[in-house]
Amino acid sequence: MNKILTSPPIGDRDRELWLQHAAGYIIFRDIKEYAVNNIPGDTDEDTKGKIICGIEDAIYGLMMMMDGVTGVLKNNEYMSI
Secondary structure (H helix, E strand, O other): OOOOOOOOOOOHHHHHHHHHHHHHHHHHHHHHHHHHHOOOOOOOHHHHHHHHHHHHHHHHHHHHHHOOOOOOOEOOOOEOO
């Protein structure tokens, strides 16, 4: 499926979200493609499917950390987001 990059929105917050979605798309697509291409060719389909699910889960976990959903560090005074 061919994807078409739209023009960035005008508003600052809208543009920020647009960039985040574009970056997320690129990260998910390129990391997944790299990892899937490194699965040995003689891997059976059931195992390959499980490996791909693991790849997708790992990338999603990375994206959640980048969005501040997970990986927060905090003490009594400060919190990272």
